[in-house]
Amino acid sequence: MxxxxxxxxxxxxxxxxxxxxxxxxxxxxxxxxxxxxxxxxxxxxxxxxxxxxxxxxxxxxxxxxxxxxxxxxxxxxxxxxxxxxxxxxxxxxxxxxxxxxxxxxxxxxxxxxxxxxxxxxxxxxYLRPDADIGAEIRELLAYHLLPHGSAEVDVHVAQGVAHLHGSLPDPALEDVVVRAAGTVPGVVGVKADFTVRGSAP
Missing domain, CATH: 3.10.580.10 (CBS-domain)
Structure with a gap:
């Protein structure tokens, strides 16, 4: 599936x-x-x-x-x-x-x-295995983040909830990543924890 x-x-x-x-x-x-x-x-x-x-x-x-x-x-x-x-x-x-x-x-x-x-x-x-959901999220994020080669996102899915963490070059990317992950069939929730590189003065 x-x-x-x-x-x-x-x-x-x-x-x-x-x-x-x-x-x-x-x-x-x-x-x-x-x-x-x-x-x-x-x-x-x-x-x-x-x-x-x-x-x-x-x-x-x-x-x-x-x-x-x-x-x-x-x-x-x-x-x-x-x-x-x-x-x-x-x-x-x-x-x-x-x-x-x-x-x-x-x-x-x-x-x-x-x-x-x-x-x-x-x-x-919603019966999709978490591994299938995770694989599709990674594939989708790779497409969205391709222009931003320095973005690093780890994906873990448990009971349909996608846990995303890593580092992004631009804070505006967080909304893009969360929205993209939420469109994957079988995802019941998205939790994100990102750091933004270069954000400190």
Whole structure:
């Protein structure tokens, strides 16, 4: 588990979905069989046009009008909130939090379903080994500090917390280093202790 930056890195590729004309009872059965609380609704060609949830089903459960077929398309919430496979994991997390969603359909450039990402999938980044996180921080800092050859930063990661210490040629670099380390997936906190060479008169 070296890098977990994008939705493509964590998403589930085997997805349960329903067609736009799937009947009410068949939607209920699909949810029961696969133990999910919502399903993407697809048009012809696999394009996501909405999502039908347990809440949508309950709202339509009392509709007994025999002249109105209760299909997934009629019950679903639209437009569907989706993400692309190349979207950052953090962007997917923000969408879920903003919409109080448990999962998001993942679509290609034409809006076709290619996967699904859940809250549990996003939490995979916090299961990364500390050694992997540390290696990625060192790689990232080497890039940011390359123009400043005299910068020396030691990195130690414990339980997802990045401990950074060393010496910097410019005090302004400390904020750059801390921010860069904090962007690495799996980092839950950054603690820095730097000295600045040449700062004394």
């Amino acid at each position: 070296a890098h977990l930056h994008t939705v493509d890195d964590v998403m589930t590729r085997v997805v349960v979905s329903v067609g736009h004309d799937t009947a009410f009872k068949d939607v209920v059965e699909a949810m029961r069989r696969w133990h999910v609380s919502a399903l993407p609704v697809l048009a012809e060609g696999g394009r996501v046009i909405g999502v039908v949830s347990e809440a949508d089903l309950l709202l339509n459960a009392q509709d007994t009008d025999p002249d109105r077929a209760t299909t997934a398309e009629r019950m679903m919430t639209r437009p569907a909130v989706t993400v692309a496979k190349d979207d950052p994991v953090t962007a997917a997390a923000r969408l879920m939090a903003r919409g109080h969603l448990k999962r998001l359909p993942v679509v290609d450039g034409d809006g076709r379903l290619i996967g699904v990402v859940s809250r549990g999938d996003l939490l995979k980044v």
